Amino acid sequence: MDTVTIKDIARALNLSTSTVSRALRGSYEINPETKRLVLEYAERLNYRPNPIALSLKGSSSRAIGVIVPQIANYYFSQAINGIEAIAYNRGYHVIIFQTHESYEREVANVQQALARKVDGLLISLSSETSDVEHLRELQERNLPIVQFDRVSNELNTTKVVADNFAGAFAATEHLIKSGRKRIAHLTIPPWISITQERLAGYRAALEQYGLEYDENLVRYGTFGPDEADKLVDELLAQSPRPDAFFTASDRLALGALAALQRRNIAIPQEVSLIGFTNLNVADLLSPSLSTVVQPAQEIGQMAAERLIELIERKQKAAPPSTIVVPSHLAVRESTRVSE
């Protein structure tokens, strides 16, 4: 016995497929008795509507597309986790696409998502993306879109982001309060929205505490591996040398930590390190590393919730807004030490 279709039920019960369909979806006026019969039989045969047929029919695919730079990344995998949790108990499925930070692949993925008739799209932009025409097109076709984490303001959609400004502010403030004066900022490519926000938070904190902003103390990395070493070198070459590092990603935090260790620079006696990261294992492993923990999972959840909301009440829903999810500063004892 293969998959049961409406047709099977109709045949068995001597009804038409339309009647069965109506009974199943409770719609329209239908004889309660017939309905009961159908429902019962369907239950017994473990009938499951064919989502493919439903999508083809045009209604809804009960699938949402998620486009992220990469899955093998603690932040995004946590976000996806949050998304999947919400989607799952609202009856949606999640189709995942990776851009690998490539604009070209992002465009291809958007096409594919469209072709697969996803009911909505959750996207975090690739670092290569500056032109967002491919998304605007979708919007014009009325496909609900929610941007999260790496968002573009060129695009008028609901956005869900971490509070990068506040997080960076808190981190920098914490370093200042523990006595640091020359705080280096090791960050990710400048054209990404979150980079700007974090930089702004960093600058605001410096300013508020009367420290001068020195652009020589800021270094931009890419997302590649093993670059922290070089950047740390450049920063340490400054005179006077930095007494603290504030890093903007997992990789940079770990890279900087390793780089400092290799140079036998004691943390936090000589240099403090604080990472904007979500790698909470960092917490576990190193008592030297305070972190601004990013609420990856919450962001995923919120984004999914908003998206499903948009999907389900397609009518003029709430206008696009930006939801800012607070970041949490996790301070380790050791960064508290002031000289």
Added chain:
Amino acid sequence: MDTVTIKDIARALNLSTSTVSRALRGSYEINPETKRLVLEYAERLNYRPNPIALSLKGSSSRAIGVIVPQIANYYFSQAINGIEAIAYNRGYHVIIFQTHESYEREVANVQQALARKVDGLLISLSSETSDVEHLRELQERNLPIVQFDRVSNELNTTKVVADNFAGAFAATEHLIKSGRKRIAHLTIPPWISITQERLAGYRAALEQYGLEYDENLVRYGTFGPDEADKLVDELLAQSPRPDAFFTASDRLALGALAALQRRNIAIPQEVSLIGFTNLNVADLLSPSLSTVVQPAQEIGQMAAERLIELIERKQKAAPPSTIVVPSHLAVRESTRVSE
């Protein structure tokens, strides 16, 4: 101008949909001129076949289902990364399902994957799963299945696994050679295949070097957080106390590391620690932690390759086999130190 269908092309070129279809898929005898015309026009309009319609038609959905315990896990996210890479350049899409280590959800996911007409299934069993009827059923329907990582021998499919035995053997051997005599093994639930294999490797190494196997030195955790502390306590209570820990998962390795640090037990002067893990950040962060690195990505790739092979030549393909991907022992200087 919305999505282009075969019908649009047919109408524009004054052909029938079947001709267009044939031209597009190059099949059958068809007038080269017509073919050229169709292809050209299709190209110009950026025609993309509707995968939904294709699936409904029954041929192939060009999607593969991937069922894993959880995404927010370094191992699985890397494996998925490998899978996606292969799938992508073979033109397949990846639909991901999480079981959250629940048997019930695994069954539901399998159903869903089936309903979505995936062309094949890649699965890593939940820790709750012992009964594999839900998968056997799929097999009977001729759906290609490849198991990876957490596999069941009850099921006669191709399997792709890390070399857990050799990895555990190498780790234990390394500890013994660096002078350790009482090596504790902190591992995951006993009924999972990989646990058994690792335990066997551990025992084999002990035996080969004439050390006695002491079951009091073996502790089984779950996948929950924060359990390492308790287990480490139990182990340290042994007399004489263990001089090395060999742990079987990321979480246990990090947990043990933190637990030892909290108790001010010097690594590796007092106790050596070696983890069976794939968390290569551990490498970066702690010079104290040697690891048996699991080839998560390679496993994903191999599994995807095998699956697509099965999908594409459905005829009696190669019989199910088990592919064992080597694990690599990454030794840190500090574990080399012998007292």
Added chain:
DNA sequence: TTGTAAGCGTTATCAT
């Protein structure tokens, strides 16, 4: 070589 028509599973429209 090309066209016609049926069918994949479902729902919406129109009859009855």
Added chain:
DNA sequence: ATGATAACGCTTACAA
């Protein structure tokens, strides 16, 4: 209240 039919986009016998 229920049934027949068309339609979603595509492929594939079968005809021509």
